[in-house]
Amino acid sequence: MKTLFLDANAPDTAAIAAEIIRSGGLVAIPTETVYGLGANGLDENAVLKIFEAKGRPQDNPLILHVAQPGEMERFCHDIPESAYRLAEKFWPGPLTMVLPVKDIVPKRTTAGLDTVAVRCPDSDVTRRIIALAGVPIAAPSANISGKPSTTTAEHVRHDHDGRIDAIVDGGPCRVGVESTIVDLTEDRPRLLRPGGITPEQLIEVLGDLVVDKAVTAQIDKDAVVKAPGMKYRHYAPAEPVVIVSGSREKAAAYIHAHFTPGDRVLCFEEELALYADCAPLAYGREADVNTLSAGLFSALRILDDPGIHQVYARCPVGGGVAYAVQNRLKKAAAFHIVDAEAEA
Template structure:
C-alpha cells in the first residue's frame, strides 16, 4: 500500500477514502489521529491492525458539531450539553451511553462510547464531508509517542494506511481530556487540554480516576484510551524526576551518565550540555510555560529514537492546570518510574 500525502485542498479525497472503508491520518488540535468510519466494524478493525493496538483499548468517535451526539449516544445527561457549550469544539472527550449502531469494536464491548468534537477546522471539514463519525486513536504505532505533525505519523504509518492529511503542527500537543459522565460524580479518566480545574469550575465535583496516577491492574478494563497500557514510550527507558525544577535538574545532572538523553526545561539546558557537548538534550520550553511544554513533550520523546541513547531522564512540571496532562504522559512513558526530589 502506498500512503498518499494530502493537503487541506484534498478534503473530498480524504472523505472518499473514509466512506470506502479506508484509513486516513487526520489532524486535530491535540495529536494526529488514525481515522476510520466509526460505523464500519471492518474499517475500525483495520485501525487496530495498523497500530498493533490491544483490542480491549476503546476508541473515540469524532464528530463535527455537538448535534451529532444524538446519532451515537442515548440518555445524554444535561452535563454533556453544558460541557459541549463551553469546551466544544475543543480538546475534550465525554464518555456517554452509546446507541446500538456504534460497533462493539469501537467501544471494546462496553455500553459506553467516547465522543469528541475537535477544534481543528480541517478535521471537522473531513468528518462532515464523510458524513459519518470518525473513530480515531492517536496515529502512532501502539505504545510509541503520539504524532504532533504529519511527518511524525508518516514515520509510523507509511505503507500501512491509505492517506495522511497534513494540517500543520498540533496546537495543544497532548491528547484530549476524557471525562466519564456515566457516573456520579463525573470522573476524569485522562487529563488533557481542558484542565481538571476547568471541569470543576463547570460541573462542581469531579473525581480523578486512579489510573491517571498509577498503572492499571491486569484485571481492570479501561473505559477510555490511554488508561491501561504503557503509552507514549520511546525505545530507551525513561526516568521521570519530579519536584522543584532546580532540584530536579541538579539530581539529573548528578545521576545521568554522559551518554544518557535528557528532557529539561529551557533554563537548565546549559547544565546538561556543559562538558557533554555530544549528549542529546531536548528542551520542553520554559519551566513556567506549560502550554509550550505540552506542545513539545511528544517531539522530545520521539527525537531520542533517532539517537543511540540507552536511558532518558526527564524533568516534570507540577500538576496544576495542563501540567497534570504533561506529567501523566511522562509518567506513562516511564512506566511510572518516578523519582521525587
C-alpha cells in the same frame, strides 16, 4: 500501498479524504490535540484496520469524532444535562465525553463496552471530512501503539507511510497532548485522562469531579477501561524514562551523579545550561506550560532511539495544562519517579 499526502488547505482534500473513509480506508487526520488514525466508526472492518495498523490491543476503546456537537445524539442515549453544558462550553475542542452508547456503534469501536467516547475536534478540515463522509470517524492517536504520539504529519509519515491510504497535513498540533476525557455515566463525573481542558475548567462547569486512579498510577493490565490511554504503558520511547522531581539544583545534582555515557536529559529550556555536558533536549519553557504540552511528544520521538541507554526527565508541577503533561510523562516513565530532595 501508496499513501496519499494531502494538504489541509487544498480545496479537494476534504472530499478525497471523505471518500476514503466512506470506502473503508484509513486516513490520518489533524486535530488540535494530536494526529488521529481515522476510519469509519460504524464499519467494524474499517475499525479493525486501525487496530492492525497501530498494533493496538483490541480491549482499548476508540474515540468517535463528530462534525457537530448535536451529533452525539445519533450515537448516545440517556445523555445527561451536564454533557450539553460541557459541549456548549468546550466543543469544538479538546474534550472527550464518555456516554451510554446506542446499538448503531459496533462493539469493536467501543471495545465491547456499553459506553462510547465522543468528541468534536477543533479542526475545520477534519470536521469537513466527517461531514462529507456522513459517518463519525473513530480515531486514536496515529502513532504505533505505545510509542510517542504524532503531532505533525511527518510523525505520521514516519510511522505509517505505505501502510495507510492518506495523511492530511494540517501543520503542527496546537495543544500537543490527547484530549481530556471525562466519564459522565456514573453518579459523579470522573476524569479518565487529563488534557487541554483542565480539571479546574471542568469543575467550573460540573461543580464536581472525581479523578480516576489511572490518571495518577499504573493500573492492572487486566482492568476493564472506558477510554484510551488508561491501562497500557503509553507515549514511551524505546529506552527507560526516569522522572526526577525536586528543585533545579537538587535534580541536577542527582542527574549528574547518576548520568552515564549514552544517557540523555529531557528538561526545560531554562535548565539547559545545568545539563550542558549531559546531552540535554528541551521540550519547552517551564514558565509557559503550553510550550511543554506542544513540544513533549516531538521531543519524546527524538529520544525514541535504541542507542540511548536511559532518559532522565524533568516534569512541571501544578494544575492546569501542567497536569496533562505530568500524566503523559508519568505514563512514558511507567510511573518511575525519583525525588531528588529525598535523595540529597
